Amino acid sequence: MNRVQLRFTVILIIIGLMVSIQYNTIQTPESRDTRDVWEIRQELSKEMQLHSELLKEIRSANDTLIKYENIQSESPEQALRETVMELREYAGLTxxxxxxxxxxxxxxxxxxxxxxxxxxxxxxxxxxxxxxxxxxxxxxxxxxxxxxxxxxxxxxxxxxxxxxxxxxxxxxxxxxxxxxxxxxxxxxxxxxxxxxxxxxxxxxxxxxxxxxxxxxxxxxxxxxxxxxxxxxxxxxx
The missing domain is CATH 3.30.70.1880 (Protein of unknown function DUF881)
Structure with a gap:
């Protein structure tokens, strides 16, 4: 096999691989989201609700921390009692x-x-x-x-x-x-x-x-x- 035939054979192999890849891509398309708009809106609503709850928890924790730091400088015992009471309320013990x-x-x-x-x-x-x-x-x-x-x-x-x-x-x-x-x-x-x-x-x-x-x-x-x-x-x- 001379050099020209070798090059021609390599080119044909490359073209064959490209055609094969393109065929497989057409035959097996990527999976698509088949949910309707209402289902997507419901999922989005759930995620937004969760996001809102997380923000609420973060704000509550920050407020508690600021309150604790302010009271601690004046009366550590009072800060501890109030923290314990808040934890009891959160745990459902009151x-x-x-x-x-x-x-x-x-x-x-x-x-x-x-x-x-x-x-x-x-x-x-x-x-x-x-x-x-x-x-x-x-x-x-x-x-x-x-x-x-x-x-x-x-x-x-x-x-x-x-x-x-x-x-x-x-x-x-x-x-x-x-x-x-x-x-x-x-x-x-x-x-x-x-x-x-x-x-x-x-x-x-x-x-x-x-x-x-x-x-x-x-x-x-x-x-x-x-x-x-x-x-x-x-x-x-």
Whole structure:
């Protein structure tokens, strides 16, 4: 094979590779986002809500830090007491008194008319409702008189749905939602009405009544023992 034939062969190989790559690209296009505009808007709304909540947490932490630094220079003991009280409120160890709204979980009218037995709320449905409430914003939540905390388990124990290890009674029962302001209470009210969570209750032969926000309500504090697995008292010097 002379030099001309060798060059011609190499050129043909390069052209063949290029044609093959182009063919594969046409046959296997990159995956595209097939979601419609509404689904994308919903995802964007969730991300914006999360961003807003993170900014709110950052502002709250900065305010607490500034407040602590100001008080610490005047009275370290007072600063420590106020910090402990704020942490107890955040953990749900104190009664909540402020604006909010009440939800009532009841048997659905259709199930009662058909003579079906009263269904208990499942742990999965209750967990989804709590997640919806937390997504829309809340300062405190009480389920059937049981205060929820960040560590509150919602489980099925012997066929009963429990919160903090205590059984939830058969519907009807109340869920109280405490908020920082009346504006936030109205936002939670409107968001729950716009949510499709009510459809999930209907499927389980239950209904969710969302009562109007009120300016004053009480949610009892968490009253169960707290197990500090990772905290210990520092040694006194």
């Amino acid at each position: 009664d909540f008194n402020g604006p909010g709204l009440t939800l009532v979980v009841k048997p659905s009218i259709e199930s009662m008319a058909l003579g079906n037995g009263i269904s208990i709320i499942s742990p999965e449905l209750l967990t989804r409702l709590i997640n919806e409430i937390n997504r829309f914003g809340s300062q405190a939540i009480g389920v059937d008189g049981k205060r929820l905390t960040l560590l509150s388990p919602i489980r099925d124990i012997n066929g009963e749905t429990t919160v903090n290890g205590l059984p939830i009674k058969t519907p009807p029962f109340e869920i109280r939602i405490g908020t920082s302001t009346m504006e936030e209470a109205r936002q939670v009210y409107n968001a729950l009405h716009a949510s499709n969570i009510g459809d999930d209750f209907f499927i389980d032969n239950l209904s969710l009544e969302i009562k109007d926000p009120v300016s004053k309500m009480t949610i009892p504090a968490y009253d169960q023992p707290i197990d500090n697995k990772y905290l210990s008292e520092a040694e006194k010097e």
